[in-house]
Structure formats: structure tokens, C-alpha cells
Amino acid sequence: xVSLENVSILQGDLTLCQNLSVSFLGGAIxxxxxxxxxxxTTLLRVLAGLKEFDSGKIIYxxxxxxxxxxxxxxxxxxxxYFSVNENISLWAKLSHNETLINAALSYFNLHDLQNKNIYSxxxxxxxxxxxxxxxxxxxxxxxxxxxxxxxxxMNKQKLQHLISAKxxxxxxxxxxxxxxxxxxxxxxxxxxxxx
Numbered sequence: 607x608v609s610l611e612n613v614s615i616l617q618g619d620l621t622l623c624q625n626l627s628v629s630f631l632g633g634a635i636x637x638x639x640x641x642x643x644x645x646x647t648t649l650l651r652v653l654a655g656l657k658e659f660d661s662g663k664i665i666y667x668x669x670x671x672x673x674x675x676x677x678x679x680x681x682x683x684x685x686x687y688f689s690v691n692e693n694i695s696l697w698a699k700l701s702h703n704e705t706l707i708n709a710a711l712s713y714f715n716l717h718d719l720q721n722k723n724i725y726s727x728x729x730x731x732x733x734x735x736x737x738x739x740x741x742x743x744x745x746x747x748x749x750x751x752x753x754x755x756x757x758x759x760m761n762k763q764k765l766q767h768l769i770s771a772k773x774x775x776x777x778x779x780x781x782x783x784x785x786x787x788x789x790x791x792x793x794x795x796x797x798x799x800x801x
Contacts, residue, residue, distance in 0.1 A: 613662035
């Protein structure tokens with residue numbers, strides 16, 4: 607469970623949310639939607655522990671939450687001069703899941719690219735490598751900032767299946783988008799309702 611109690615977030619003079627109280631249980635897919643600048647990314651960064659909030663509290667039902675959170679932002683957090691395989695292997699070693707590297711490469715059809723350096727890939731291919739990191743270092747809580755951007759239709763479906771598998775296993779996935787999402791059984795949530 608992730609629970610926010612009376613959380614307020616300010617960005618300079620702008621109030622992004624005030625007295626936000628909401629809980630997300632294991633097995634939930636949450637779609638934070640809204641226009642640019644509405645605070646979606648900022649809320650994800652707060653939940654990931656990357657940005658401080660101004661008041662309230664956030665409670666996680668896992669003993670060491672920041673060991674269980676996986677944050678995928680606009681930037682893919684890849685080492686540009688490492689190969690695809692080296693990037694995925696690095697994340698696999700962090701969670702001692704080296705046996706899952708081949709599965710991650712296969713799932714996103716990255717085998718033909720595994721020896722290419724990240725800087726030589728397209729935006730969509732880089733996104734796939736970043737998403738493959740979730741398979742080898744899964745955690746319990748995924749915070750995904752516009753995860754479907756730069757993906758073709760086939761890979762969007764693969765990501766939907768991956769998200770479904772995560773929540774069916776009791777995980778929580780909180781993602782952002784510009785609009786309400788109806789492609790999965792998701793809780794649509796707008797931070798703008800709490801200003």
C-alpha cells in the first residue's frame with residue numbers, strides 16, 4: 607500500500623496539490639492524468655523520494671520502501687556508451703537476477719541490439735531498454751512517467767501485459783499520461799482536483 611495523508615506540494619509560488627489524501631493498495635494501476643505543468647511528474651518524484659513535499663506524510667507498507675520503488679522518468683537513465691546488454695546486466699546484478707537478462711532481451715525483441723551502444727539507438731529502442739530494466743530489477747512499486755511515449759503499438763501492448771503481470775502479483779503501478787486511460791482496469795486520478 608502507498609498512502610498519502612494531507613500531502614501538500616509547492617513549486618515556487620505555485621500550489622501543485624494541497625491536503626491530498628489517498629491510498630493505493632497492492633494490485634492497483636493508477637493513471638495520474640492532466641495537462642503539462644499540472645504536477646504529475648512532481649508527484650511521482652515525491653513518491654520516489656527524489657523531491658521533498660511541503661506538508662503531510664507518505665506511508666508505504668514495505669519495511670524499506672526506497673529499496674522497492676522503481677522510478678522511470680522522462681529520461682531513460684541509461685549509460686549511453688554502454689551496450690544494451692551491459693545496461694540491462696548492470697540492473698540485473700543489483701537485484702541478483704542475472705538469470706532474467708535473456709528473458710528481458712527476448713520480451714522486448716532486443717537480442718539483435720544487445721551489443722549496440724545506447725547512443726546509437728532510436729528513442730523508442732532506448733525506452734524499451736529502460737523498460738527491460740524493470741524485468742530484471744522489479745521491486746514492488748513502479749512509478750512510470752509517460753511510459754508509453756515513443757513506443758509503437760506492439761510494444762505498448764507488451765508494456766500493458768508487463769504492467770498487468772506486476773499488479774496481478776500484488777505490485778502497485780503509478781503512471782502518468784495527459785488524459786484518462788481506459789485500456790486497462792485503472793484508477794484515473796488527477797492531481798488538479800486537490801489544489
